[in-house]
Amino acid sequence: MIFVGDDWADDHHDVVVMDEAGATLAYRRLPEGVEGVGLLHCLVAEHAQDPAQVAVGIETDRGLWVASLVAAGYQVYAVNPKVASRYRERQSNSGAKSDRADAKMLADLVRTDRHLHRQVAGDSEEVTAVQLLARSHQRLLWSRQRQLNGLRAQLREYYPGALAAFGGDLAHHDALAVLERAPRPEQGRALSLSALQATLRRGGRQRNLERRAHEVQQALRTPQLEAPATVTRAYSGVGASTIAVIAEMTRQIKALEAELTESFESHPDADIITSLPGLGTILGARVLGEFGDDPNRYQDARSRKNYAGTAPITRASGTKKVVLARFVRNRHLGDATYLWAFASLTSSPGARAYYDFRRAKGDGHNCALRALANRWVGILHGCLAHREAYDEAKAWGHRAGNAPDGTARAA
Numbered sequence: 001m002i003f004v005g006d007d008w009a010d011d012h013h014d015v016v017v018m019d020e021a022g023a024t025l026a027y028r029r030l031p032e033g034v035e036g037v038g039l040l041h042c043l044v045a046e047h048a049q050d051p052a053q054v055a056v057g058i059e060t061d062r063g064l065w066v067a068s069l070v071a072a073g074y075q076v077y078a079v080n081p082k083v084a085s086r087y088r089e090r091q092s093n094s095g096a097k098s099d100r101a102d103a104k105m106l107a108d109l110v111r112t113d114r115h116l117h118r119q120v121a122g123d124s125e126e127v128t129a130v131q132l133l134a135r136s137h138q139r140l141l142w143s144r145q146r147q148l149n150g151l152r153a154q155l156r157e158y159y160p161g162a163l164a165a166f167g168g169d170l171a172h173h174d175a176l177a178v179l180e181r182a183p184r185p186e187q188g189r190a191l192s193l194s195a196l197q198a199t200l201r202r203g204g205r206q207r208n209l210e211r212r213a214h215e216v217q218q219a220l221r222t223p224q225l226e227a228p229a230t231v232t233r234a235y236s237g238v239g240a241s242t243i244a245v246i247a248e249m250t251r252q253i254k255a256l257e258a259e260l261t262e263s264f265e266s267h268p269d270a271d272i273i274t275s276l277p278g279l280g281t282i283l284g285a286r287v288l289g290e291f292g293d294d295p296n297r298y299q300d301a302r303s304r305k306n307y308a309g310t311a312p313i314t315r316a317s318g319t320k321k322v323v324l325a326r327f328v329r330n331r332h333l334g335d336a337t338y339l340w341a342f343a344s345l346t347s348s349p350g351a352r353a354y355y356d357f358r359r360a361k362g363d364g365h366n367c368a369l370r371a372l373a374n375r376w377v378g379i380l381h382g383c384l385a386h387r388e389a390y391d392e393a394k395a396w397g398h399r400a401g402n403a404p405d406g407t408a409r410a411a
Helices: 035-045 064-071 081-091 100-114 127-159 160-166 173-180 186-188 193-205 209-221 228-264 268-273 281-291 302-307 331-344 349-360 365-386 390-397
Strands: 002-008 012-018 024-031 054-057 075-078 313-317 320-324
Touching: 002 035, 002 100, 012 035, 012 100, 024 035, 024 173, 035 064, 054 064, 054 100, 064 075, 064 186, 075 331, 081 100, 127 160, 127 228, 127 281, 127 331, 160 173, 160 186, 160 209, 173 193, 173 209, 173 228, 186 209, 228 281, 228 320, 268 365, 281 302, 281 331, 302 331, 302 365, 320 390, 331 349, 349 365, 349 390
Parallel strands: 002 054, 054 075
Antiparallel strands: 002 012, 012 024, 313 320
């Protein structure tokens, strides 16, 4: 075996090659791209005949460079930057740091501790596309929410009637259509019923036009506190630009949803994933994209739960023992599993019984949902491992029978 440490930057890679005894065999700084990958293969070929005899440590699990290393047949280990930092401190406490030293550290890490790290998964191209679309969709939703929070704060300062008309749902097509047409309070008060109906219709509303237009008009014409005219004019300019950004974000979110739906539904695991309560097309695509589809990636349900971050961690020292939520985790997957657990409460009696059981034991809402999400991840692992669709009786039936009313008993 030989061990390669790859300390990457935007335009180059510092590479150290090490043997099993820990001796440095070679060091090179390679350019990014095709030329660099070719030089790396030549460097490796000088010391190893079989790609399977090469273990590479690098602080990322994605990108064209990493994909080329996996395709070459190397054992590629994506080392968390925090873990790499702690390993650097283990080797030296002087505080010295250089790209070459970091590459040597990564090579030494995979030489001695690769059994403690996970190889980069061999996910299919299809699931990589699903992950890309799902993450982009989710990031766009988060970005829009930040814009909405800013718009809500602005309207509170100069246009409280708009908040009264649309409540907390400023992303709704009704709100965007009216605010685009009337970004200032006096413009909103001047809108007639016919103008409001036409505006709502252009925004996409098809039902209850007259009733909704009347409700909006009443809210906009209700006496409200007003800012000075100069301040209102300035706020309306800022608000109009924010509204335009949110409207365009909403259109792009819908376009991404269409692409994500098409990509997800063409994947062979889609039917199994959407058979689980609480997982629709969008949320199911997020779960599939983050877990990947490499059948050998997770040794058992426990390892999948650990990767998802739903399994709690235990900190014990002497007589003190504390069980804590795992907050350092994949943010995209953590958000998806939380929403999945919440959505399943109304569609799965077993999930609802388990949630109620956790609440009765004293767990708060979020804690109970995390525990439920942990159960769901285990159930999903079983469904994928056995290539079977979800079955409520199999998933929760082993907990039924002791409740006096016949409902599922969670334990």
